[in-house]
Amino acid sequence: MRRAVVRLIQGPSxxxxxxxxxxxxxxxxxxxxxPAGHFFVWVDAPGIISPVAFMTFPDRAxxxxxxxxxxxxxTAVETDGTNTVIVKVLAKRGGAIAGQIKYADGDxxxxxxISIVRRVGKEMVxxxxxxxxxxxxxxxxxxxxxxxxYICRRTSGNIDK
Numbered sequence: 001m002r003r004a005v006v007r008l009i010q011g012p013s014x015x016x017x018x019x020x021x022x023x024x025x026x027x028x029x030x031x032x033x034x035p036a037g038h039f040f041v042w043v044d045a046p047g048i049i050s051p052v053a054f055m056t057f058p059d060r061a062x063x064x065x066x067x068x069x070x071x072x073x074x075t076a077v078e079t080d081g082t083n084t085v086i087v088k089v090l091a092k093r094g095g096a097i098a099g100q101i102k103y104a105d106g107d108x109x110x111x112x113x114i115s116i117v118r119r120v121g122k123e124m125v126x127x128x129x130x131x132x133x134x135x136x137x138x139x140x141x142x143x144x145x146x147x148x149x150y151i152c153r154r155t156s157g158n159i160d161k
Contacts, residue, residue: 001027001091004045008077009070010037020044036081040074043091047150049073050094098148101141108145115139116149 006029008019019039021031042051054069075089097116101109116139117124141147 001043001045001048004043004048004091006031006089007042007044008034008039009042009051009074010039034079034081036079039077039079040070041077041087041089042074043089045091047093047096049092094150096148096150098146100144100146102145108143109141110143110145112141112145112147113139114141114147114149 002023002025004023004027006021006023008031019031019034021029023029023043040051042049044050051070051074054073073092075087077085077087079085101112103109119125139147139149
């Protein structure tokens with residue numbers, strides 16, 4: 001995958017780290033200055049599964065990661081802090097929700113704020129697609145009443161680089 005940001009997280013409980021690199025036109029990347037430790041590698045690009053998609057944001061509790069989902073969906077790498085590690089990362093495509101909102105008379109509803117939630121047990125929690133500014137801003141319909149949100153929770157459809 002070309003021109004994507006590749007990031008490291010150091011375990012599901014730590015949140016996204018600030019080690020990152022960008023892929024070149026062939027999908028290769030280098031991340032320098034990585035300390036010793038166990039990391040998960042993820043590709044931060046539209047339509048690609050992000051660790052943020054596996055976070056829950058309950059109303060009355062702190063956010064948390066799903067450790068099982070992080071272990072299942074992201075490439076793990078162990079570093080010693082001094083030697084180069086070569087890793088092949090498989091970016092997994094997620095899904096999307098799209099639609100159009102209209103008034104009863106058929107006119108489009110413009111600039112309507114859209115929230116997407118999923119059920120976790122008996123609670124409904126908000127879904128966030130990523131940590132980039134574009135994905136953190138509220139989703140709204142366009143001038144035709146249409147919206148599209150990448151959800152990024154599908155667990156099949158692997159792609160190389």
